[in-house]
Amino acid sequence: MKRNDVCPAIFFYFFAMLIFIYQPAAAQQYDCNFKAPVINIDFGNSSNQKDINLLPIENYQKVTDDGCPADGNFSFVPYTTNCFGGNWHTLREDHTPNDIGGRMMVVNAAETPGIFFIHYITGLKPGTTYEFSVWLVNICLYGPCGTVYSPDINIAVSSGENNIALFATGIILPTQQPVWKKYTGIFTIPAGANVIAIKMDDNANGGCGNDFAIDDLQIKECRMMPPPVTVAKHLLPVVAVLPKQFKKPVTLLVAKEMPLALLQSKKSKPSITDIPLTIKPAAPAVVKIDKLPVISIPLPLSTRANLLIKKIETEETNLLIEVYDNGEIDGDTVTIYHNNQLLVAHAGLSAKPITLKIKVDKEHPHHELIMVADNLGSIPPNTSLMVLTANKKRYEIFISSSEQKNAKIIIDLKEL
Numbered sequence: 404m405k406r407n408d409v410c411p412a413i414f415f416y417f418f419a420m421l422i423f424i425y426q427p428a429a430a431q432q433y434d435c436n437f438k439a440p441v442i443n444i445d446f447g448n449s450s451n452q453k454d455i456n457l458l459p460i461e462n463y464q465k466v467t468d469d470g471c472p473a474d475g476n477f478s479f480v481p482y483t484t485n486c487f488g489g490n491w492h493t494l495r496e497d498h499t500p501n502d503i504g505g506r507m508m509v510v511n512a513a514e515t516p517g518i519f520f521i522h523y524i525t526g527l528k529p530g531t532t533y534e535f536s537v538w539l540v541n542i543c544l545y546g547p548c549g550t551v552y553s554p555d556i557n558i559a560v561s562s563g564e565n566n567i568a569l570f571a572t573g574i575i576l577p578t579q580q581p582v583w584k585k586y587t588g589i590f591t592i593p594a595g596a597n598v599i600a601i602k603m604d605d606n607a608n609g610g611c612g613n614d615f616a617i618d619d620l621q622i623k624e625c626r627m628m629p630p631p632v633t634v635a636k637h638l639l640p641v642v643a644v645l646p647k648q649f650k651k652p653v654t655l656l657v658a659k660e661m662p663l664a665l666l667q668s669k670k671s672k673p674s675i676t677d678i679p680l681t682i683k684p685a686a687p688a689v690v691k692i693d694k695l696p697v698i699s700i701p702l703p704l705s706t707r708a709n710l711l712i713k714k715i716e717t718e719e720t721n722l723l724i725e726v727y728d729n730g731e732i733d734g735d736t737v738t739i740y741h742n743n744q745l746l747v748a749h750a751g752l753s754a755k756p757i758t759l760k761i762k763v764d765k766e767h768p769h770h771e772l773i774m775v776a777d778n779l780g781s782i783p784p785n786t787s788l789m790v791l792t793a794n795k796k797r798y799e800i801f802i803s804s805s806e807q808k809n810a811k812i813i814i815d816l817k818e819l
Contacts, residue, residue, distance in 0.1 A: 434807075435589075435625035437534055442524055442622035446479045446497070449504030453479075460521065462513040474609050475513035479506045483542065483616075491542045491614060492581040498538045498618035507618040509542070512554070512609030520603035520617070529594045532625040535560065535570070535601075536587040538618045543577045552613040553577065555606040558588070562596035571711065574607075575615065583618075589625065700743055703775045708808045713800045716817040717763055717793040724759040724772070728752035729788040729801060733780035737787065737804075740773045749777050752787050761814070763793070768816035776804040 447453035462475055469478045471486035481504050483494045497507035510519055527533065541554055558570040568590035575584070592599070601620070607613045728735060732753050739747040741761065750757050761770055776785035784805045789812065791798040802810045 434628050435532070435534065436628050437623040437625060440621040440623050441526065441533075442620070444522065444620040445499045445502070445618060446506040446508055448502055448506055449481060452506065460518055462515055462517045463510075463519045470509065472509060472511045474511050477508055477510045477519060479508055481506050483509060486542075490544055492540075492544055494540070494542065494581055494616060497616075498540075498583050505618075507616045509616045510605075510614065512552070512605050512607065512613035512615075514609045516604065516606050516608060518602055518604040520601070522601045522620075524599050524601065524622070525597060527592050527596075527599055527622070528624075529592045529596055532589060532591045532627065534587055534589055534623045534625055535568075535621075536585055536623070537620045538583050538585050539572065539575060540581050540583045540616050541575045541577045542581065542614050542616055543612050552607045552609065552611055554613055554615045556615075557604050557606060558586075559600075559602045559604075560590050561600045561602065562593065562598065565593075567591070567593060567596065567599070571714075577612070701740060701745065703738065704740060704743065704773055704809065707775070707806075709773055709811045710808055711811045711813060712802065713798070714813045714815070715791065715793070715798060716815050717796070718817050718819075719764045720762075720793045722761045722763050722770075722814060723792040724761065725756035725790045725792075726750075726752065726759075726774075727754060727756050727788045727790070729786040731782060733782045734778070735780040735785045735787065736777040737785065738775040738777055740771075740775065742769075742771050746772075752785075756790070763814060763816055765816065770814040772812045772814070774802055774804050774810040774812075776806060776809070779805065 444453070464476050466472050466476045466478045468480060469476070470480045470483040471491070472478045482496055483491060485493065494507070497505040499505040499507075508520075512519075535558070537558070539554070539556070543553075554572070554575040556572045556575070558572075559566055560568045560570075568588065570586070570588040572586050603617075605613065726737070726739070729752075735752040736749050737747070737752060737757075738745070738749055739757075739759070746759065747757060761767075763770065774787065774789075779785050784803050786804075787802045789800040789802055791800065791812075791814070793814075800812060804810045
């Protein structure tokens with residue numbers, strides 16, 4: 404963000420989980436019993452500083468103790484206040500709970516998209532499945548601005564020149580008050596991978612908006628647990644979360660009076676949304692969630708994880724979609740949603756395809772197809788083959804879904 408710019412104005416919340424793009428995780432058939440974190444990056448605190456980006460990064464530079472870094476800069480700080488004439492949220496503390504003077508990474512995006520975070524780790528075990536998680540918050544407030552930019556972050560887990568997994572947050576929209584969101588994804592370490600790199604790059608331009616904070620990166624080992632013989636299935640209600648009240652040490656308070664953040668008390672910690680976990684009620688706070696706009700999402704999409712397995716860009720076309728059973732026909736049935744609207748209900752998978760057509764043009768530039776498993780058939784999980792034909796290009800997508808996880812495919816109109 405330039406110092407005379409302000410952040411884009413968007414008046415609704417967008418709840419997004421970390422999207423799994425690259426898919427080596429056949430272990431999704433089972434649930435994970437996560438151990439304690441083997442990697443925990445919280446950037447330290449005022450007395451124990453832990454810097455991460457020590458290698459030179461093109462288009463980004465580290466600045467010291469600057470809670471309001473300029474375009475193309477990042478810093479590790481315990482709080483932000485009154486940045487760029489009040490166009491950023493005031494973060495009175497980092498995300499890490501119960502720390503004193505805890506620091507977070509604050510990033511003001513460079514005008515050119517690119518990598519802003521690199522960290523190398525060792526000690527992960529080949530053949531073992533892990534969960535990666537990170538907390539992010541868009542620190543922009545509302546306000547008129549030229550071109551609207553919001554953070555859109557890719558996360559790569561790699562070994563040497565080979566990607567082990569690629570994750571994407573999707574666009575992180577601004578909110579009326581700072582809202583930390585947790586993004587998670589699963590990956591498996593291949594044989595011979597001794598040094599792992601975690602790289603983050605921002606797909607969006609900087610200069611107007613696209614400013615964010617990061618905290619509490621963790622990697623946890625996944626102990627695969629086979630499903631029990633019988634499972635009682637209960638849909639838990641989605642419950643609103645409101646923050647606890649915390650007092651910061653005197654050393655972290657700013658001497659002059661801070662501008663009021665929208666719907667946010669000076670003493671309250673930012674609202675936290677843990678995705679995809681449901682949120683339990685906390686102590687009463689300033690914001691009343693029943694005043695927030697309600698986004699209507701079908702129940703099978705809101706109660707299950709929606710994992711992105713493929714994203715395609717195409718020129719204008721009449722897209723042909725064919726869905727087959729993948730392998731032995733075992734009684735799998737599926738329901739398909741298109742942009743949160745029911746498209747196909749309880750269709751059986753077989754050697755004969757379920758055939759759909761979707762128009763991709765300037766009036767219909769974005770399409771999200773979500774495959775919901777109605778059952779697991781006689782051979783779990785629910786698997787299928789989706790064949791997309793766009794102009795002269797053919798895409799084959801192998802899909803695996805369960806009663807906990809849906810599969811999502813995104814088709815966007817290619818910008819010329």
